[in-house]
Amino acid sequence: MLKKRTILSLEQALTLPYATERFAQLGWRVIRIETAGKLGQKRPGDPNRYIGENTGIEDLHAYFLAPNLGKEAITLNLKDPNDQILLKRIIKELRVDVFMCNTLPKRYQQFGIEYETLKEANSELIWCGISAFGPEYPDRAGYDPALQAMLGYMHLTGEPDRDPMLCGLPLIDLKAGDEAFAQVLLAMLELQQTGKGKRIDISMAQCATSWLITALPQVQFAEDESRLFARSANEHRSFVPSNSYPTKDGYAYLAIGSDAQWQKFTEIEGFEHCAKPNRTTNKGRKEDKENIYADIQRGLENYTTTEFIEVCLMNNLAVAPVNDVKQVGELDFIEKLMVKTILPGGREVKLFPVPMDTDYLKENNNVMSLPPRLGEHNEKIFSEAGIQFTKPSEMII
DSSP states (O other), X not given: OOOOOEEEEEOOTTHHHHHHHHHHTTTOEEEEEEOOOSTTOSSOSOGGGGOSSOOSSTTOOHHHHGGGTTOEEEEOOTTSHHHHHXXXXXXXXXXXXXXXXXXXXXXXXXXXXXXXHHTTTOTTOEEEEEESSOTTSTTOOOOHXXXXXXXXXXXXXXXXXXXXXXXXXXXXXXXXXXXXXXXXXXXXXXXXXXXXOEEEEEEHHHHHHHTOTTTGGGGGTOSOHHHHTSOOXXXXXXXXXXXXXXXXXXXXXXXXXXXXXXXXXXXXXXXGGGOOGGGSSHHHHHHTHHHHHHHHHHHHTTOOHHHHHHHHHHTTOEEEEOOOHHHHHHSHHHHTTEEEEEOTTSOEEEEEEOSSOOHHHHXXXXXXXXXXOTTTTHHHHHHHTTXXXXXXXXXXX
16 A cells, blocks of 8 residues: 655645546645735635535535545635745655645746745755646646647537537536546655655647647548548448437437447347348448448437347447446446445535545545635644744734
């Protein structure tokens, strides 16, 4: 089992809270830093605290819950030099292993959070900053939807004859968060060998474009780029038929990945009419795909979603219902993986499954503590660091 570490994170929005949540799922200590806001401010701290369905707790709305379970929270005003001193004191006294942030790189010096500054408090500190384009573009902000537009995701998503579309999830936020998690773990392995800390800069743009691995290389070989990268709606770009189709009571997605699978499909009762000599190869099916889609829809007029899935599975074909999000959470193999938390009134709520089981979650029956209220652990953590607690800008060391 890995030694439990302490992560101190100046975080907001999604990409970094998601990264540090992965550490919390290991049972590591994660302390998030937020600003307390101005006197009288109605909704201070991370704006994401107030996004999503109302849970009955003002600064813990539903969107904020899942990426912030099991954490602690303090408030600092890092524009204040005194609070910058407190930050270094916390790193030193709490033996913080990793400092992370997702603010604009141009603010690193202003906030006193540069790697060179903070490693004075711990020479083995691992420092990780997530930004839109990396430190080479210090004043460029970036949010997932705008980056999806800029980096080809929207161009590839949607129907061929309609407008570009966003993906249904903030994929770039999540990819960058996972990359930060992975790079910090790699830095910890290096630390064991070198005894030295490390600075890590995560570019959301670089992370996003690394996922164009099935698209960008083809530019070098395409005779007609406009056709190659036309939006393909629910189709697979290479294999036909791979698409969603209406059934008697819903939708099903069928993915045919070989000529042998296609032959099996055409032998299913009600789909024999799909078998034609020009469709025996994937190349032929691509040339006749619109007629194939119509023939499949004709066959599905006599099938419910469940009936179609059952007969396809009997023939070892890749098929699935098109579930809504609520239905996904009710799937047997997902429901048992769900991470849970307990609301103040005692109600246990299921939130999401983790990508991999961890010993910590198994030991705790997949229950993690409720995300912290804004500044909830100020007194506890400042006291640990030997700081007399009054309010962040007036601490006494």
